[in-house]
Amino acid sequence: xxxxxxxxxxxxxxxxxxxxxxxxxxxxxxxxxxxxxxxxxxxxxxxxxxxxxxxxxxxxxxxxxxxxxxxxxxxxxxxxxxxxxxxxxxxxxxxxxxxxxxxxxxxxxxxxxxxxxxxxxxxxxxxxxxxxxxxxxxxxxxxxxxxxxxxxxxxxxxxxxxxxxxxxxxxxxxxxxxxxxxxx
Amino acid sequence: xxxxxxxxxxxxxxxxxxxxxxxxxxxxxxxxxxxxxxxxxxxxxxxxxxxxxxxxxxxxxxxxxxxxxxxxxxxxxxxxxxxxxxxxxxxxxxxxxxxxxxxxxxxxxxxxxxxxxxxxxxxxxxxxxxxxxxxxxxxxxxxxxxxxxxxxxxxxxxxxxxxxxxxxxxxxxxxxxxxxxxxxxxxxxxxxxxxxxxxxxxxxxxxxxxxxxxxxxxxxxxxxxxxxxxxxxxxxxxxxxxxxxxxxxxxxxxxxxxxxxxxxxxxxxxxxxxxxxxxxxxxxxxxxxxxxxxxxxxxxxxxxxxxxxxxxxxxxxxxxxxxxxxxxxxxxxxxxxxxxxxxxxxxxxxxxxxxxxxxxxxxxxxxxxxxxxxxxxxxxxxxxxxxxxxxxxxxxxxxxxxxxxxxxxxxxxxxxxxxxxxxxxxxxxxxxxxxxxxxxxxxxxxxxxxxx
Numbered sequence: 001x002x003x004x005x006x007x008x009x010x011x012x013x014x015x016x017x018x019x020x021x022x023x024x025x026x027x028x029x030x031x032x033x034x035x036x037x038x039x040x041x042x043x044x045x046x047x048x049x050x051x052x053x054x055x056x057x058x059x060x061x062x063x064x065x066x067x068x069x070x071x072x073x074x075x076x077x078x079x080x081x082x083x084x085x086x087x088x089x090x091x092x093x094x095x096x097x098x099x100x101x102x103x104x105x106x107x108x109x110x111x112x113x114x115x116x117x118x119x120x121x122x123x124x125x126x127x128x129x130x131x132x133x134x135x136x137x138x139x140x141x142x143x144x145x146x147x148x149x150x151x152x153x154x155x156x157x158x159x160x161x162x163x164x165x166x167x168x169x170x171x172x173x174x175x176x177x178x179x180x181x182x183x184x
Numbered sequence: 185x186x187x188x189x190x191x192x193x194x195x196x197x198x199x200x201x202x203x204x205x206x207x208x209x210x211x212x213x214x215x216x217x218x219x220x221x222x223x224x225x226x227x228x229x230x231x232x233x234x235x236x237x238x239x240x241x242x243x244x245x246x247x248x249x250x251x252x253x254x255x256x257x258x259x260x261x262x263x264x265x266x267x268x269x270x271x272x273x274x275x276x277x278x279x280x281x282x283x284x285x286x287x288x289x290x291x292x293x294x295x296x297x298x299x300x301x302x303x304x305x306x307x308x309x310x311x312x313x314x315x316x317x318x319x320x321x322x323x324x325x326x327x328x329x330x331x332x333x334x335x336x337x338x339x340x341x342x343x344x345x346x347x348x349x350x351x352x353x354x355x356x357x358x359x360x361x362x363x364x365x366x367x368x369x370x371x372x373x374x375x376x377x378x379x380x381x382x383x384x385x386x387x388x389x390x391x392x393x394x395x396x397x398x399x400x401x402x403x404x405x406x407x408x409x410x411x412x413x414x415x416x417x418x419x420x421x422x423x424x425x426x427x428x429x430x431x432x433x434x435x436x437x438x439x440x441x442x443x444x445x446x447x448x449x450x451x452x453x454x455x456x457x458x459x460x461x462x463x464x465x466x467x468x469x470x471x472x473x474x475x476x477x478x479x480x481x482x483x484x485x486x487x488x489x490x491x492x493x494x495x496x497x498x499x500x501x502x503x504x505x506x507x508x509x510x511x512x513x514x515x516x517x518x519x520x521x522x523x524x525x526x527x528x529x530x531x532x533x534x535x536x537x538x539x540x541x542x543x544x545x546x547x548x549x550x551x552x553x554x555x556x557x558x559x560x561x562x563x564x565x566x567x568x569x570x571x572x573x574x575x576x577x578x579x580x581x582x583x584x585x586x587x588x589x590x591x592x593x594x595x596x597x598x599x600x601x602x603x604x605x606x607x608x609x610x611x612x613x614x615x616x617x618x619x620x621x622x623x624x625x626x627x628x629x630x631x632x633x634x635x636x
Contacts, residue, residue, distance in 0.1 A: 011200055012200040015201035018201075018317050018324065019208065025278070025314055026280055026281055029280070029281045029285050030283075032288060033285075036291045036292070037291070038291055051299075066290040066295045067291070069295040071296055071299055076299070104364030108361065111226050111227075111361060113225075113226075
């Protein structure tokens with residue numbers, strides 16, 4: 001077996017340096033991200049601006065998860081957490097009908113491996129009278145609800161996900177919050 | 185002057201870095217294959233379309249880099265490694281790293297900051313580091329092959345190209361998933377127009393080239409102090425990062441109104457300054473390398489090997505192309521082969537540090553070559569026997585023979601010299617037509633993608 005030369009040692013150290021830098025990017029940054037808290041308190045008595053001019057009153061006992069919240073002038077997303085239950089609202093520009101928006105959301109749900117929509121699709125309306133549709137879905141280890149509204153050239157998609165027991169406990173507060181959606 | 189130091193060896197299996205880099209490529213490939221398989225299972229037609237379209241997009245970029253690299257061509261295996269690093273390793277690292285950094289921006293700043301500047305800060309920071317490490321990897325496995333700043337540019341551009349193509353495919357399939365219309369190709373085509381035509385020119389290939397130039401300068405310009413070289417390298421990487429930040433930034437998103445012209449103005453404002461700056465730097469690096477190699481050939485003083493007009497043509501990419509065009513359809517590839525043989529001869533002369541006083545022709549066995557005249561078309565064969573080249577005489581001799589062989593083929597075609605002819609109306613018309621077509625395609629893309 002030959003001796004390791006100084007040149008080979010330098011070469012090895014250089015390569016390990018590259019590996020360390022890559023590991024820092026691929027694993028170090030996500031580790032730092034996980035170490036930082038992502039939840040922020042939010043007021044439950046006033047509307048929260050999601051994006052594109054759409055507001056919602058957050059459910060009681062909810063907090064905002066900043067990793068899923070990106071407000072904007074033309075579109076935006078917000079992610080509320082009620083314990084282990086996720087309550088996400090996404091606002092995007094859209095020029096189709098409510099049926100098309102609902103079909104699109106259902107397709108996206110079923111395109112995700114292991115997910116399928118369940119039960120019949122029902123109509124729903126906000127306190128301001130904005131009509132939408134809602135339904136349910138199941139996925140690996142969790143279930144959920146979805147709702148879609150279309151207003152003023154935007155689609156408002158609501159996705160709720162969590163374990164059945166947690167959902168049963170939090171759905172009334174979430175549905176009350178969904179009814180406060182205001183696209184004006 | 186150590187700006188150009190040609191080398192022969194490609195990679196050595198005795199270098200530990202080779203195996204570590206290969207392991208990283210395999211790991212990155214496995215990660216990206218997992219992502220690709222997931223898309224392909226749900227959207228097979230869209231996945232295939234995206235792969236085909238963006239593979240086609242890679243062709244002109246690859247050809248441009250190849251022309252840039254014409255004189256001292258980098259080994260294909262290293263070019264493939266650079267491309268694969270960008271497409272497999274840098275992307276595999278950037279997906280989790282970029283998402284994490286954007287989330288950190290939201291956590292330490294605010295969701296508003298992350299929404300507005302997250303893509304501008306997180307993407308460039310993670311991606312430019314991951315891509316630059318690709319050029320570092322090339323240096324580690326084949327230091328001898330990075331022997332000019334231009335080599336750094338070439339490897340950096342190829343790393344960037346690999347990244348750009350794979351990222352575009354992932355973006356296209358993400359658009360398909362977001363559209364929620366099943367396995368449709370429309371989002372793929374829209375992404376192709378947006379990221380291929382409108383953003384392709386000032387994208388990762390360009391940023392990678394700039395960062396690669398910095399690494400090239402660091403390892404090649406040993407005549408400068410290490411502090412100076414590190415400063416230049418950091419400046420180049422910072423420049424690539426800043427160009428990327430500017431491109432991803434929300435500046436002027438709403439500032440110039442709607443319509444195709446407004447969108448074009450934003451694209452030009454964000455993309456043109458880095459494009460011009462980097463192309464200028466690449467031009468300087470190319471000319472520096474070209475001057476060096478053409479200088480090697482100029483010492484030969486043998487018109488059978490290269491004429492004065494061919495020296496001038498070989499120095500510039502556009503003049504090399506013009507010479508091929510001037511040769512016509514039949515002799516085009518013969519001119520290319522002659523130019524390639526001349527370039528290879530220049531590299532071998534440089535490698536051998538050959539001092540050919542009086543020119544190689546004077547020491548050619550058979551003697552006829554010293555009298556050969558291109559104009560008369562009487563180029564005869566012969567081999568270099570008496571060239572006083574230390575160590576590299578056999579290779580130089582072979583290269584001389586190859587140039588003579590290619591010259592003979594060209595002469596037989598009635599086209600003795602590989603030089604550009606006078607500008608023809610057909611070429612002018614072709615150039616104008618291509619420009620008009622490019623503007624029309626650009627305008628159609630702008631209109632289709634929200635400009636209207």
